[in-house]
Amino acid sequence: MSAPGEPTGPGEVPVPGQTFWPPQPRRTSPRIVLVDTATFRQARQLVPIAVPALAGIGLGGGRWTVVALVVAITLVSLATAALAWWRFSYLDGPAAVVVTRGLVSRSTRTVPNDRIRGIEIEAPPMHRLLGLVRVRIDAAAGGSSSAGRGAGKDEELLIDGVPRAEGERLRTAVLTKRSRVPVPTADDVDGAPARPDPEPEEEFARFDNRWLLYAPLVGGYLAVPVAAVGALSRIVDEVPDRLLPDVDGPALDPSVVAVLAVVVALVVLAAGAVIGAAVVNWRFRLVRRGGSLIAVRGLLTRRHTELEIDRIRGVAVADGAGMRLVGAARLNGLVTGLGDAQRRGQLLPLGPRAQAEALSRRLVDDPGPLTPHPASARRRRIARAMAAGLLVTVAGAVLTVTSGWWPLLVTGVVLTVLGVPLGLGRYASLGHATGRRSFAVRVGWLVRERAVLERRAVVGWEVKQSWAQRRAGLASVVACVGAGRGGYIAMDMAADDVAAFAVAASEPWAEQLLPVPREPDRAMR
Amino acid sequence: MTVAPAPVREPAWSLPRTAIGLWVTESLIGVVITALVVGALLIWVPADLGGPVPFLRWAVPVVAVLDALIAVFVRPWLKHRVYRWEVTQDAVYTRTGWLSQTWTLVPVSRIQTVDVTRGFLQQLFGLATVAVFTASSQGTVRIWHLEHGVAQRVADDLAARAERTRDQAT
Known part of the structure; x- marks a missing residue:
């Protein structure tokens, strides 16, 4: 079960009260070398060097050259993968997670536990075969660099290729330490495959396969077959003409051909969208465990995303024009400091609107029906x-x-x-509402989105008024939040309502916007 | 300027008048670049090319001259009337723009970082911009063209107060 070099094997029960000090760095499972060899994960980086080098040497086109090349490339891949595994170690210490890697120059990244915002465990197909997982640790960007720039991809620790149980242990250990619970040592060192988390689970949502039928009406999933057809046509272009089957059948009426083409295209689009949605969302489940929401999904690659409920500032219910036809919707959580929020924040990837609404009410107070503009x-x-x-x-x-x-x-x-x-459709979408602890804004027609946010989420207001809006007595208000897209707009609301809306939708500081003449506080200069 | 009242309150303080000089200088640089482009168009695009070219040969210079007149003699003063700022006990508040206007309010408790930047032209006029960042990519306030000493004091004061009052809600 445990990888060599791991300080605690299964069954090794720690003495209560005695911590392992200093903790030993751990290694990933050697089985990852197999995965990396097959996927050329490290060797891929050598391609830019290898191609010109090979071109320089010049190769004959014989069969043996090809075989030799394949063997050589595989050996290079194996060697680099083994080196990478050998030089990689990680350590989940009491205060920070440390990852050391690098073939020639060593790099050590230390992420303090209190900066960790979430953990994602994913299992791509090859990993699943070998019982491995990939752990991504999401960290808040450091102090000044986070300002207005959000957490980027580089604020992420990747520990690739640990056994499933070790991934689960790492997740629990890191999350437990972060919340400053005083040393639950038994959990920390327990490598047993049984779930070490005794907290009860509460199921929030479970994917119903019938929901896959919504997929052809959702823009994002339609892109899947289009991309696939594009890739396929490129492959067909590469195939020499003599290998292509001769498709000159009996001459057909051009209009019949056109209708057939459209029908075939539609069927391919719909089927592709359904398949794409199934691959991504297969057996989706959203559960609450303790203070976290855990989303699990995927057919080939299983993903296991963890969101802290305390960091959820609101939700966005997206129902585009196509989805509204069949009463479908998607629900995204707006979570502070979440990298790749569009994918990871998904709380209900695709489902009936009623279910999305119910889930949204469970997470954020419902501010009531929207006021039209x-x-x-x-x-x-x-x-x-x-x-x-x-x-x-x-x-x-x-x-x-x-x-x-x-x-x-x-x-x-x-x-x-x-x-x-x-225009009428876009107008019908516009609306805003304020409740006791939350507010909502809605905008869009083809891609319609209603954001429901907590009042405390707002970190600033931006009021915009163009010349035309001023003449029409309108103004647009953007609620700036440190989650999701960063700003949510209430477009074209009555100019007179702007200040009152801002005050009702955020904390007392927004009273500064009220157009009542008041003496500015000069003492603070 | 307009009949309709503004949707929200006007920030209390205006910018120093040297900002007008800076905006005029910026406009003049823009005018020179436009003039070079229009001149190149008139010299190198032959007039007998047909299509819309004869029309463009007089329309483009006319538009360019009109734009130059507004940019140099009208816009800087309009901007000086619109650009306003204020730092209150619990928030930073600005108004920017000229035809389209934007009011931005950020509470001190949600400030993450404060920058002072001095561009090349700003240095000539002794001005600086204070940029206030929050956790939101859209919630950034820029107070343009303050006198350099004032900008530095505002930035220091905001940074110190943000440090004291920061809350973890974001």
């Missing part, structure tokens, strides 16, 4: 939605007069007319 906002939305069409119409009119080419004019007129329902 004034009628001038509707005029503004329609005008803006028609603007692009009008521009095309004008260009089309000029072309029709000068060269008699009319299709652009027709397109422009159609686009302009379509702008009306689009």
Whole structure:
């Protein structure tokens, strides 16, 4: 079970009260060398050097050259993978997690436990075969560099290739130490595969496979088959012509061919989206364990993401135009200091709207129904939605007069007319609400999103008013938050309501915005 | 300037008048660059090219001249009326823009870092910008073009107070 060099084997019971001091660095499982050899994880970095070198030497095209090359590359991959494994160690000490690595130059990264914001355990297919997992430790960016720039990818420790039980132990150990519970030693050193976490689980959501049928109506999943078809057509291009089957069948009516092509494309799109959604979301489960929300999902790669409930500042319910047709929605958690928030914050990747709403109410207070925005906002939305069409119409009119080419004019007129329902739809989405402890804003039509945020989440307000908005008595307000996208906008609300909304949706400091003339506090200069 | 009242309160303090000089200088540099581009267009694009070229040959210079006049003789003064700032007991508050205006309010308790930057032109005019960062990528306040000494004092004061009142809610 335990890797060689590990200080505590299974069954080695620690003496209570006695800590292992100093803790010994641990190694990942040697089985990771196999995975890395097969995936050329380290050897891949040598490609930029190897290709010009090989081109310089020049190779004959014989069969034996190919075999020799394959063997050589595999050996190089094995060697580099073994070296990387040999030079890698990690240590989850009482105050920090330390990762040491590097072939030639050693690098040591130390992340203090109180900076750790979450742990993700994922098991790609090869890892699963060998009973390994990959542990990602998410850390808050250090002091000054975090300002307004968010936690980037480099603020992440990657411990690749530990046995499943060790991954589980690491997760518990790090999370327990971080919350400053005084030394639960038995948990810390227990390498037993049984879950060392005695806290009860509460299930928040479980994926129903019927929800996969929503996938063809969600933009993100439609991209999967498009990308796949793109890749496939590139492969077909590479295949020599003589290998391609001769597809000249009986001559068909072009219109029949067109209809067939559209039908086939639609079927491929829908099936691809469903498959893509299944691969990512297979057996999704969201449970609460202690102070954390744990999301597990994936068909080939199992992902295990942990979010601290204390850091959840709000949720975003996304229901685009397609999803609204079938009453589907997606729920994202807005968590402070979460890298790669779009993927990791997902609390319900795809499901019925009612379920998403219920889950959102469970996590954040419901601020009540949204207040629609004034009628001038509707005029503004329609005008803006028609603007692009009008521009095309004008260009089309000029072309029709000068060269008699009319299709652009027709397109422009159609686009302009379509702008009306689009503008109405966008207006219908607009809304805001304030509750006792939370507030909500909604915007968008094709991609509609309602963000529900806690009042304490707001770290600033930005009020914007363009010249046109000023004439229409409107203004847009952005609630700046240190989570999710960083800012959530209440677009085109009545200018007179702005200050009151800001005060109701954040803490007392927002009263500074109230347009009542008040004496500025000069003492603080 | 406009009839409709502003949606939120106006920050109390205006910028030093040297900021107008800075904006005029920035506009002049922009005008010189535009003039070079328009000049190149007039010299190197042949007039008999047909299409929209003859029209553009007089429309572009006219637009450029109008823009230059506004940028040099109107916009700096308009901006000086719009740009305002204020530091109160618990927040930093600014207004920026000219046709489109933006008010930004950030509470001292949520400030993460405070920067003072002095650009090349700003140094010529003895001015500096105070940038106040929060945990949000969108919640950044910039107080443009303060006198350098004032900027430094504001930044020090904000940083010290943020250190004392910071809360962990973000």
